[in-house]
Amino acid sequence: MIKTSDLRQREVINMVDGKRLGFVSDLDIDLEEGRVKSIIIPAQGKFFSLFARSGDYVIPWEQIKK
Incomplete structure (x- = not known):
């Protein structure tokens, strides 16, 4: 388990x-399945964004290797 x-x-x-x-x-x-669908990484120079926006990396959880 990870926080x-x-x-x-x-x-x-x-x-x-x-x-x-x-x-x-x-x-x-x-929320219905209780699982993480994807992670969001802000585009360079953007921090503390609340929602994914153009240029942000949205990576499906299935593609996370480690």
Whole structure:
């Protein structure tokens, strides 16, 4: 089990090209199923955004490897 506060401290790196995408800023959660659908990483230069906006990385949970 992992806490959301722990996720915010994790850097996300693209496994294909090694590019550092940033840190998790938000989660998209399916309340009916009680599971995380995706993580949201703000575009460079954007912090503390409340909702995913153009340029933000939205990565489906199924694509998270580690």
